[in-house]
Ligand SMILES: Nc1ncnc2c1ncn2[C@@H]1O[C@H](COP(=O)(O)OP(=O)(O)OP(=O)(O)O)[C@@H](O)[C@H]1O
């Protein structure tokens with residue numbers, strides 16, 4: 001079974017605005033509420049791609065209930081731990097530019113932390129764990145590290161989509177798949193990545209340090225896949241970007257869904273990029289028909 005784990009879920013409150021006025025009143029002309037958080041996005045996209053998951057993580061109060069209701073309406077199984085605190089609401093402002101305000105997350109008790117670690121301990125080598133997003137500010141900073149160690153002991157393939165300190169903790173660990181974007185990868189190596197070759201060079205460093213598969217997403221500039229044998233580049237399809245929230249999570253979903261269906265890494269890379277773009281071209285997350293259509297526009301070429 002594929003498990004996603006979102007330590008810090010959110011309701012994503014998308015507000016479309018014309019000319020945002022800091023310090024004044026801005027009225028939004030279009031709003032959307034979506035269940036969010038990176039692992040939850042992965043569960044929602046994988047369900048649309050025909051692959052079932054179980055969503056784990058911390059949830060609470062009426063904002064958490066919104067997420068549970070939304071997932072149940074979409075037929076997604078879950079086994080969340082109730083914190084008794086509010087699941088955050090993240091505000092995504094869409095004007096001439098996209099701006100995001102993400103909350104710090106709930107208070108999580110020691111007992112609840114132990115419950116989640118026990119859930120991870122109960123998984124097996126034939127499962128996957130997709131751990132994605134930030135760690136609530138009340139939690140120990142090394143929580144990614146703790147989960148990675150359990151996965152190592154139990155041979156559970158760990159997929160991680162995070163940034164900053166949480167991503168740094170995974171360096172040197174056997175991780176099944178990492179998907180940093182070019183900025184997150186650059187931050188990790190204290191550099192700026194400005195070309196496909198540089199992305200491939202630093203992605204290979206992640207592989208040398210224990211990651212089995214790495215995709216570096218570079219927004220509209222394409223994406224890079226690296227493992228110990230291959231280095232590939234994928235272009236992205238052309239289209240109007242409506243919403244980049246969840247596009248990176250969709251790359252993870254498409255890639256893992258394809259591998260779980262027995263496809264090659266090259267095909268899985270194409271599926272991942274198509275899934276990311278299909279989400280970027282939608283208000284909410286992608287639909288499978290769009291992924292299938294966009295796949296035709298993606299060429300995978302070796303990076304020399
Ligand atoms: N301009 C674009 N045109 C086509 N596809 C795009 C564009 N921007 C993003 N995408 C799609 O979204 C994927 C993820 O984009 P990006 O590199 O911005 O990841 P990210 O920063 O992790 O995303 P997120 O906004 O979810 O945090 C890309 O690999 C691509 O498939």
Ligand SMILES: O=P(O)(O)OC[C@@]1(O)O[C@H](CO)[C@@H](O)[C@@H]1O
Nearest residue numbers: 010036037038090102133134246
């Ligand atoms: O604050 P985090 O956990 O880093 O990111 C949370 C978040 O921005 O990521 C998702 C998109 O990737 C959104 O659904 C959500 O609001």
